[in-house]
Amino acid sequence: MIPTFNFILILFLFVCAIAAITIRDLLSAVLVLGAYSFFMCLLWAQMTAVDVAFTEASVSAGIGTVLFIGAVSRTERRSKD
Numbered sequence: 001m002i003p004t005f006n007f008i009l010i011l012f013l014f015v016c017a018i019a020a021i022t023i024r025d026l027l028s029a030v031l032v033l034g035a036y037s038f039f040m041c042l043l044w045a046q047m048t049a050v051d052v053a054f055t056e057a058s059v060s061a062g063i064g065t066v067l068f069i070g071a072v073s074r075t076e077r078r079s080k081d
Contacts, residue, residue: 006046012039026075030068037061 016036023029037060044053 002046006043009039009043009046013043026072027069030065030072033068034061034065037064 013036016032016039020029020032020036023032037056041053041056041061044050044056
Protein backbone atom coordinates (compact mmCIF):
# COMPACT_ATOMS: atom_id res chain seq x y z
CA MET A 1 0.00 0.00 0.00
CA ILE A 2 2.66 2.51 1.04
CA PRO A 3 5.00 1.97 -1.96
CA THR A 4 2.00 2.40 -4.25
CA PHE A 5 1.08 5.65 -2.48
CA ASN A 6 4.68 6.89 -2.78
CA PHE A 7 4.71 6.01 -6.48
CA ILE A 8 1.48 7.95 -7.04
CA LEU A 9 2.87 10.97 -5.17
CA ILE A 10 6.06 10.91 -7.23
CA LEU A 11 4.01 10.58 -10.41
CA PHE A 12 1.93 13.64 -9.43
CA LEU A 13 5.14 15.53 -8.62
CA PHE A 14 6.55 14.69 -12.05
CA VAL A 15 3.33 15.74 -13.81
CA CYS A 16 3.17 19.03 -11.88
CA ALA A 17 6.83 19.80 -12.64
CA ILE A 18 6.38 19.21 -16.37
CA ALA A 19 3.11 21.16 -16.41
CA ALA A 20 4.65 24.13 -14.57
CA ILE A 21 7.41 24.32 -17.18
CA THR A 22 5.14 24.05 -20.22
CA ILE A 23 2.12 26.19 -19.20
CA ARG A 24 2.11 29.61 -20.83
CA ASP A 25 -0.39 31.28 -18.49
CA LEU A 26 1.48 32.64 -15.47
CA LEU A 27 -1.37 32.29 -12.97
CA SER A 28 -1.94 28.69 -13.97
CA ALA A 29 1.77 27.99 -13.61
CA VAL A 30 1.72 29.47 -10.10
CA LEU A 31 -1.24 27.29 -9.13
CA VAL A 32 0.50 24.20 -10.50
CA LEU A 33 3.60 25.09 -8.47
CA GLY A 34 1.37 25.37 -5.40
CA ALA A 35 0.05 21.88 -6.14
CA TYR A 36 3.63 20.67 -6.55
CA SER A 37 4.49 22.06 -3.12
CA PHE A 38 1.42 20.39 -1.63
CA PHE A 39 2.36 17.00 -3.07
CA MET A 40 5.93 17.50 -1.88
CA CYS A 41 4.53 18.21 1.59
CA LEU A 42 2.60 14.93 1.48
CA LEU A 43 5.74 13.08 0.41
CA TRP A 44 7.77 14.56 3.28
CA ALA A 45 5.02 13.61 5.72
CA GLN A 46 4.95 10.10 4.29
CA MET A 47 8.70 9.81 4.94
CA THR A 48 8.01 10.88 8.58
CA ALA A 49 9.85 14.19 8.20
CA VAL A 50 7.01 16.13 9.77
CA ASP A 51 9.04 19.25 10.50
CA VAL A 52 10.13 19.50 6.86
CA ALA A 53 6.55 18.82 5.71
CA PHE A 54 5.23 21.59 7.94
CA THR A 55 7.83 24.03 6.61
CA GLU A 56 7.05 23.05 3.02
CA ALA A 57 3.34 23.54 3.61
CA SER A 58 3.60 26.88 5.36
CA VAL A 59 6.41 28.55 3.42
CA SER A 60 6.30 27.13 -0.09
CA ALA A 61 2.68 26.10 -0.55
CA GLY A 62 1.26 28.88 1.59
CA ILE A 63 3.23 32.11 1.64
CA GLY A 64 5.15 31.43 -1.59
CA THR A 65 1.99 30.86 -3.61
CA VAL A 66 0.37 34.01 -2.22
CA LEU A 67 3.45 36.09 -3.04
CA PHE A 68 3.65 34.64 -6.55
CA ILE A 69 -0.03 35.41 -7.15
CA GLY A 70 0.60 38.98 -5.98
CA ALA A 71 3.53 39.30 -8.38
CA VAL A 72 1.55 37.82 -11.28
CA SER A 73 -1.32 40.22 -10.64
CA ARG A 74 1.06 43.10 -11.34
CA THR A 75 2.19 41.66 -14.71
CA GLU A 76 0.54 40.56 -17.92
CA ARG A 77 -0.89 37.08 -17.59
CA ARG A 78 -0.13 35.73 -21.07
CA SER A 79 3.07 35.82 -23.04
CA LYS A 80 3.05 37.55 -26.40
CA ASP A 81 4.73 34.76 -28.38
